[in-house]
Each structure stands twice: as C-alpha cells, then as structure tokens.
Amino acid sequence: MRITPARRLPVAVAAAVTGTLTWAPTATAQPTEPTPSAAVTDTPQPDAGSIGIVKKDPAGDILKGAAFLLFDATGQEAGSGTTDAQGQLTFTGLAPGVYRLKETTSGSPLHDVVADQDVIVTPGATARLTIVDPFKPAQVLLKTKDNKTGKLLPGSTVNIGSGEKTLLTLTTGPKGTATGELAVPSRKAEFWVKQVKAPKGYELSKPVKTFTAGPGAPITVTVTNTKTATTPKPTEKPTDQPTATPSMPTDSPAGSTSGGSASNPPATGTPDTDSSVISSADGTDPTSPKTPGGSLAHTGADATPWILGGAGLMLVGGIGAIAAARRRTGSEPEPDENADTN
Structure with missing residues (x-):
C-alpha cells in the first residue's frame, strides 16, 4: 500500500493542542544578539553645582570687569570669566567638591585684588559669594x-x-x-x-x-x-687757685709803746724755717712737712685766736712793766741839797 507523504508547509507546523489543530511560526535559523541582563544598570551621575559671584568695593559700589580663574581639587582649570555690568559672574556645571577661586585683576585702577579663596560646591546648589575689592593704599x-x-x-x-x-x-x-x-x-x-x-x-x-x-x-x-636751646659756655675757665694771696698777721699789735719788751718782726711772704713749723691743735708732731713759700702753714685749725691771744698777753706784760718802772722811780729819795759834800 502506497503512503503519500504529508504536504510540507514552509511557515507552519501542525501541533495538537487540546485536540485542536493550530499553526505556530517556525524558529529562524539566524543567531540573534543576547538580551542585556536586567542586573546590569548604569550608575547615575550626581547633580552638578555652580558658583555665583557679586563684585563690590568698600563703599558698596558695583565693580565690573573683574577677572577670575577657577581651579578644581587637582589644580586643573575649571572655568574663567569677568564680572558683567551688574558686577556678577557665574560658573555652572561643576561637579561637587572643593574649588580654588583666584582674582587676576580688579578691573579698576583704584582697587586691589583679593587673596585666593576656597569654595565648596554641593550637588544641585549654587555657592554664592560677595567679594569686596579693597582700595589701593x-x-x-x-x-x-x-x-x-x-x-x-x-x-x-x-x-x-x-x-x-x-x-x-x-x-x-x-x-x-x-x-x-x-x-x-x-x-x-x-x-x-x-x-x-x-x-x-x-x-x-x-x-x-x-x-x-x-x-x-x-x-x-x-x-x-627746632634745635634744642643750649646754655652759652663761660668765656674764662674757672681755676682752683685764689685770685689774691692773704697777708700774714703780725706777731705784735700796732701802736706798741716804747720802753716795753721787744716784739717779734712781722711775717713776710716767705716765712723762715723756724716760724714755719707750728704745733697743730690736735697734738700732731710739729715736725710735719713745712708749708710751701708764699702760703700760710696748715695746722688743722684756725691760728688767728692764738695769735691775738699772744699779742694781748704781750701788751698786758708791757703795760705792767711800764707801771712797775714808774713805781720804782717814785720811791727813790731825792738828794739833799744841804748835805755836806766834803
């Protein structure tokens, strides 16, 4: 018995599903790319931040034309710009982190630049700065x-x-x-x-x-x-020597009467060797060095009272001698004129 083969269908195959004949598409012979795994996903990037600058001077006036440079944490330049007519400048699209802001020029001949400063940028936020340029000194x-x-x-x-x-x-x-x-x-x-x-x-x-x-x-x-006022110098230099040499007192008082005892001769400018040695009042050796010529002997005490006392004693003695001589003269008997001379 001859069996006739079943008719081939290019796009469908017979399949029995719960007793019903249905058609299903055939699998293609060409390979396809694998479907990405659901476990592999992209890491989301953090939100960028920004820096906003307002430029003023100490009087509160807006300064335009001030130039700035911005550097990231690695020292790479992250932005640059100058302030506008309102004195404003904004750096956008910055990753969060620490940045260094540097002012290169104030844009004014009367103002100086400020020192470099660090600025912290946070995700999705704007770091706002008011920078005041000082006046030049x-x-x-x-x-x-x-x-x-x-x-x-x-x-x-x-x-x-x-x-x-x-x-x-x-x-x-x-x-x-x-x-x-x-x-x-x-x-x-x-x-x-x-x-x-x-x-x-x-x-x-x-x-x-x-x-x-x-x-x-x-x-x-x-x-x-003004120069400090100065005292004028003296015209002559003062000396320690006295201007005049005092005269020596005499041993005998003036006006002594005749017939008394003989008085000592007056002292001269240069005393002799005997009269130059005078016992001191404190009992020292009278053989001390002699006083130089032309000056009084130094005895340690004033000799004037002693000299005056000696002169007074001599005067009293002279007066007493005169009185005694007169008494003797009056007591002698006068010669008898009637006496026999034979």
Missing part, C-alpha cells in the same frame, strides 16, 4: 627738616592714623626720609600725623598736622623741628 613719603636751614634730619619717628587708630609708623633714615603704604578706606580720606620722637639735638614737634589722601595716590608729609 596711598604711597606716603615722609620728610623731616630743620625749620631754619631746611636740612633733612634722620631719626624722626611719626605716627599716621585716622580717628583714634594709628595706621602707619615711619622713621626717617640717614637721608632724612621714609616711605610707606597707607590703607585708604574711601576714595578720599583725611588722616593725622604726629611726631613721637624728635631727631637728636632737636625739640619735639608738638602740633598735630592733617592731610587728605586717595587710593593709590602719592602723598608727601613734611615735619619741621
């Missing part, structure tokens, strides 16, 4: 002069300040000048200058002067001093 030149000759004087120290605060101290050098930078808080400010140490040989300048200065402007401050 004034350049001060100090001169101290002689008030009459105008000569520059070294060694002068002055304080310069505003209000009750001292901002700068300067001391003139060998050339009589000194320089320094004075912080200026506004476009035009007033300052005082006071001398606290005068140059050698000069009086302290007591008046307190004032002056005005602007940012970055040169200013010259001049202080004048």
Whole structure:
C-alpha cells in the first residue's frame, strides 16, 4: 500500500493542542544578539553645582570687569570669566567638591585684588559669594627738616592714623626720609600725623598736622623741628687757685709803746724755717712737712685766736712793766741839797 507523504508547509507546523489543530511560526535559523541582563544598570551621575559671584568695593559700589580663574581639587582649570555690568559672574556645571577661586585683576585702577579663596560646591546648589575689592593704599613719603636751614634730619619717628587708630609708623633714615603704604578706606580720606620722637639735638614737634589722601595716590608729609636751646659756655675757665694771696698777721699789735719788751718782726711772704713749723691743735708732731713759700702753714685749725691771744698777753706784760718802772722811780729819795759834800 502506497503512503503519500504529508504536504510540507514552509511557515507552519501542525501541533495538537487540546485536540485542536493550530499553526505556530517556525524558529529562524539566524543567531540573534543576547538580551542585556536586567542586573546590569548604569550608575547615575550626581547633580552638578555652580558658583555665583557679586563684585563690590568698600563703599558698596558695583565693580565690573573683574577677572577670575577657577581651579578644581587637582589644580586643573575649571572655568574663567569677568564680572558683567551688574558686577556678577557665574560658573555652572561643576561637579561637587572643593574649588580654588583666584582674582587676576580688579578691573579698576583704584582697587586691589583679593587673596585666593576656597569654595565648596554641593550637588544641585549654587555657592554664592560677595567679594569686596579693597582700595589701593596711598604711597606716603615722609620728610623731616630743620625749620631754619631746611636740612633733612634722620631719626624722626611719626605716627599716621585716622580717628583714634594709628595706621602707619615711619622713621626717617640717614637721608632724612621714609616711605610707606597707607590703607585708604574711601576714595578720599583725611588722616593725622604726629611726631613721637624728635631727631637728636632737636625739640619735639608738638602740633598735630592733617592731610587728605586717595587710593593709590602719592602723598608727601613734611615735619619741621627746632634745635634744642643750649646754655652759652663761660668765656674764662674757672681755676682752683685764689685770685689774691692773704697777708700774714703780725706777731705784735700796732701802736706798741716804747720802753716795753721787744716784739717779734712781722711775717713776710716767705716765712723762715723756724716760724714755719707750728704745733697743730690736735697734738700732731710739729715736725710735719713745712708749708710751701708764699702760703700760710696748715695746722688743722684756725691760728688767728692764738695769735691775738699772744699779742694781748704781750701788751698786758708791757703795760705792767711800764707801771712797775714808774713805781720804782717814785720811791727813790731825792738828794739833799744841804748835805755836806766834803
């Protein structure tokens, strides 16, 4: 018995499913790419952050044209820009982390740049900064002069300040000048200058002067001093020697009567060897060195009372001798004229 083969169908095969004949698509012979596994997923990137800058000066005025550079934690440049007419600048699309902000120019001839600073960027947030550029300091030149000759004087120290605060101290050098930078808080400010140490040989300048200065402007401050008053030197140099040599007192008083005892001769400018040795009042050896010629002997005590006492005794003795002689003369008998001479 001949069996006829079943008719081939290119796109379907017969299959019995619960007693019903159905058609199902055949599998293709070409290989297909594997389906990605559900366990493999992409790591989501964190939200980026940003930095917003507002630029001002100490007076509160907006500064445009200030240039900045931004560096990441590795030192690579992450951005750059300048402030606009409103003084603003924004760095966007920054990964979270720490950045270094550097101002390269203030955009103004009156203002200085600020120091570098670190900025922390957090995910999805803007770090906002208000940066104030200080005014450039004034350049001060100090001169101290002689008030009459105008000569520059070294060694002068002055304080310069505003209000009750001292901002700068300067001391003139060998050339009589000194320089320094004075912080200026506004476009035009007033300052005082006071001398606290005068140059050698000069009086302290007591008046307190004032002056005005602007940012970055040169200013010259001049202080004048007067020489210290000096006492005139004496025309003749004083000497220790006396101007006149005192005369020696005499041993006998003036006006002695005749007939008394003989008196000692008066002392001369150069005493002899015997009269030059006088016993001292304190009992020392009278053979002490003799006094040089032309000067009185030094006895340790004033000899004037002794001399006057001796002269008084001599005077009393002379008067007594005269009185005794007169008594003897009166007691002698007068010769008898009637006496026999044979």
